[in-house]
Amino acid sequence: MIESHSFFMRMTLGMNKPLSRKLDLNLLDLFDAIYRTRNLTAAGKALGLSQPAMSHALARLRDMYGDPLFVRLAKGVEPTPFADELVGPVSQALQILAQTLEKGSFVPATARRVFRLAMTDIGEHTFLPRLIRHLQHHAPQLCVETIATSASPEELAQELSKGTIDLALGAINPDIAGVRSRILFSDVYACVARPSTVPRGTLSLAEFKRARHVVPNVAGTNHSILIDRMLVANGMSDRVVARVTHFLAIAELVSDTDVVAIMPRNLALSVARRWGLCHFAPPVQMPGYDVMVYWHKRHDQEPGNTWLRQVIVELFHGGPHPARTKARTRGGSIR
Structure with a gap:
């Protein structure tokens, strides 16, 4: 926690200006490097700056904070009391900014x-x-x-x-x-019916049109729309005896009655196997x-x-x- 009144006063000067006009992030890197190395030459080398560039940047840094920040010694430099107060917030700010550039990770083996x-x-x-x-x-x-x-x-x-x-x-x-x-x-569509409904294992177009049908009324999918279009195109809307909200409910209904149902082929193959039903291609044109x-x-x-x-x-x-x-x-x- 920063307790120095002088630090607070310096940081609140010019609060009405955009932060980008008051603060140069490059200078914060400079401050951090000098504070860690206590040596202008070493800090300049770490940042890739020449001696004149370092001197110019340090002058801007001092002007930005209104404090000398570092005083020269026989060997290296020594931070001022204000610099000692500043180092914590600056280091945290640089760390937070660095973290914004790092993408998150996902480890499947341990993720919850x-x-x-x-x-x-x-x-x-x-x-x-x-x-x-x-x-x-x-x-x-x-x-x-x-x-x-x-x-x-x-x-x-x-x-x-x-x-x-x-x-x-x-x-x-x-x-x-x-x-x-x-x-x-x-995928494409297939029909399912119990064996007694389709003794030949399939239906002609005329038989298909005469058959009674159960159709899906499932929200959030195109299946119901495509099947309804087929029924209308073939004049079969009046052959619908049930509309259900779940495809899987159709299987049991078909197994207990003489209705015919159209459903996605992958599902038709599965329910036909499990329920002992026949599956066959629709005798009408339907898009995939x-x-x-x-x-x-x-x-x-x-x-x-x-x-x-x-x-x-x-x-x-x-x-x-x-x-x-x-x-x-x-x-x-x-x-």
Whole structure:
């Protein structure tokens, strides 16, 4: 703590002026070097300054603080009482400024952090098992919290920007300024039904149009939009018997009734295997879609966010199974 009245008076002079006009950081480095070495020649050598440059800078330093700061001795210099009071704050200030130039670090093996990931139940089904296995091995003290994807791209962008969500995963495509995205894999849609509903293992277009359908009504994803467009284009809107808010609820519904459902192929393969259902290609044209990881540009360089993005890309580019193809990036690098 600085107790000297004279120091306080000097530091409060000219408070109405911008700090940059009162203070030269180069001179603080000079002060620190002279105080540590007690020798002008040695301090000049450490700073790469010639003797004339040192003399000129010291004169400016003395003028800045209104104190001699250092007095010459037979060998070297001796700090004045004011310089003794000044050295602590100056050293702390230089250290703080140096720290602002240092980027933070993230050490997975020891980090304690909760990562919040926005995704649907499909995302939880697709991403979490492999991701958690990886984290248990490489980052055992991390926790993943999943959050329902926001209904609107604007809301998602705000949550990513504020950091209330670290990353979002899925077929979302929020074309919002500031949101970065990386394509993990591309997929298509498939139909699922119980074997008694599709005895041949597939349906003709006419049979498909006559069938009763259960469709997703999942917020924060493009799947519902694309499936609804297909139904309207084929005059099938009146064949919908149920709309559900979770894809995984469809599997049990299909296994107990004669309905047909369209869902992402990767999910269709999984639920068909687990529930003993048939899966087949839709007899209508449907576009494919991209599954992506999203983040906000504000967190491009944040070490933890960067690390988790890299992990997700390594685990899932090319598909939810071991990587097969190189991922593409939109709106910025994965760094």
